[in-house]
Amino acid sequence: MGDRMKIGPVIARAAGLLAIAAAAALFVNTLSPVGIPLFGQWNAADGVVSAGGTAEAAEREGETVSVEKARAVFDADAAVFVDARPKEAFFRGHVPGAVSLPVRAFDERIADFWERHSPEDSIVTYCSGRSCEDSHRLALLLREAGYEKVRVFVDGYSGWVAAGHPTAQGEEGGER
Amino acid sequence: VSKSRLHHPRLELVLRWVLGLTFVYSSVHKIAAPAQFAKVVFGYGLFPPASINLVAIMVPFVELVAGGALLLGIWPRAAALVVETLLVLFFAILSTNLVRGVEFDCGCFGFAENGVISPAGDYLARDALYLLAGLQVLLYKGRRKWCLLQTDNPAFSPPPAG
Numbered sequence: 115m116g117d118r119m120k121i122g123p124v125i126a127r128a129a130g131l132l133a134i135a136a137a138a139a140l141f142v143n144t145l146s147p148v149g150i151p152l153f154g155q156w157n158a159a160d161g162v163v164s165a166g167g168t169a170e171a172a173e174r175e176g177e178t179v180s181v182e183k184a185r186a187v188f189d190a191d192a193a194v195f196v197d198a199r200p201k202e203a204f205f206r207g208h209v210p211g212a213v214s215l216p217v218r219a220f221d222e223r224i225a226d227f228w229e230r231h232s233p234e235d236s237i238v239t240y241c242s243g244r245s246c247e248d249s250h251r252l253a254l255l256l257r258e259a260g261y262e263k264v265r266v267f268v269d270g271y272s273g274w275v276a277a278g279h280p281t282a283q284g285e286e287g288g289e290r
Numbered sequence: 291v292s293k294s295r296l297h298h299p300r301l302e303l304v305l306r307w308v309l310g311l312t313f314v315y316s317s318v319h320k321i322a323a324p325a326q327f328a329k330v331v332f333g334y335g336l337f338p339p340a341s342i343n344l345v346a347i348m349v350p351f352v353e354l355v356a357g358g359a360l361l362l363g364i365w366p367r368a369a370a371l372v373v374e375t376l377l378v379l380f381f382a383i384l385s386t387n388l389v390r391g392v393e394f395d396c397g398c399f400g401f402a403e404n405g406v407i408s409p410a411g412d413y414l415a416r417d418a419l420y421l422l423a424g425l426q427v428l429l430y431k432g433r434r435k436w437c438l439l440q441t442d443n444p445a446f447s448p449p450p451a452g
Contacts, residue, residue, distance in 0.1 A: 131352075148324060165325040
C-alpha cells in the first residue's frame with residue numbers, strides 16, 4: 115500500500131513549519147517599529163492591561179478610571195465623557211451626556227470640540243473596553259491638543275453596560 | 291458525494307488555495323498591529339497573562355507560514371495539519387466564549403471597529419467550513435497539482451517493508 119498514511123514525517127514537517135514561523139515572528143517583531151515586548155502587562159489587578167504599546171504610553175502620562183470611579187465622576191458631573199468609537203457605535207449606545215469624538219475623525223472634529231470645551235475641562239475618554247486602544251489614542255491626541263486633565267475609562271462602554279449603568283441612544287446632546 | 295469526487299485533484303487545489311489565501315490574508319492585519327492583536331487575545335479571557343504577548347507575536351506568523359505553504363504547495367499535508375490544529379484551537383476559543391456569553395472581538399480578519407462585534411455563532415460556522423476544507427487537503431492521497439514540494443505525500447513514501 116503506497117498510499118498508507120504515514121503521520122510521523124508529517125508531524126515532523128509541521129513542527130518544522132512552526133519553527134520557521136516562530137523564528138520569523140521573533141525576527142520581525144524585534145526589528146518592527148510596531149513590535150511589542152515578549153511579555154505585557156495583562157494582570158487587571160495591577161492596573162490597565164496593555165501589550166506595551168500605545169496604552170502604556172498613554173498611561174505613563176495620565177490617570178485611568180475604573181467603572182466605579184467613572185460612575186462617581188458621572189454622578190457628580192465632574193468631567194466630560196468623550197466617546198472615541200465610530201459614530202455608528204455611539205449612535206447605538208453611549209454614556210449619557212457623552213460627546214462623540216471618533217479617534218479616526220479626530221483631525222476634522224477637534225476644532226469644533228475645542229470651541230465647546232476649554233483646556234481646563236476634565237475629560238474622561240472611553241471606547242468599547244479593554245480590547246480597544248482608541249480611548250488611549252484619543253487621550254494622547256487630546257493632551258497634544260492642549261487638554262491637561264484627560265483620563266481614560268479603560269473598561270469602556272462594555273464595562274459601563276455590564277455594571278448596569280444608564281445608557282443613551284442616538285445623537286449626542288439629547289439626554290440628561 | 292462520491293468518494294472519488296472528494297479526492298479529485300482539482301478540488302484539492304481549490305480548497306488548498308482558498309485555505310492558503312484565507313490564512314495569509316488573516317495574518318496580515320495582525321502582523322501590522324501586534325499590540326492591538328494582543329488586546330484581542332487578552333479579550334478571549336483564556337490565556338495566562340505571561341503568554342499573551344507571545345501568542346500575539348507567534349500566531350500570525352504561524353498563519354502566514356502555513357497559509358503560504360498551502361498556496362505554494364510546500365509540504366502541503368504538514369501545512370494542512372498546522373492549519374487544522376489552528377482551526378480546532380480557534381473553534382475551542384470561540385465556542386468557550388459563545389457558551390460564556392461573552393461578547394468579544396475575534397480579531398480574525400480585521401479588528402472590530404470598536405463596539406462592532408459579530409455573534410460568535412457566525413465565526414463558529416465559518417471555522418467549521420474551513421475545518422472541513424482542511425480535512426480534504428489533509429487526507430488527500432493522490433499527487434497534488436501545482437506543488438513545489440510535496441514530499442510529505444503518501445504517493446511519495448516508499449512502500450512499507452514486508
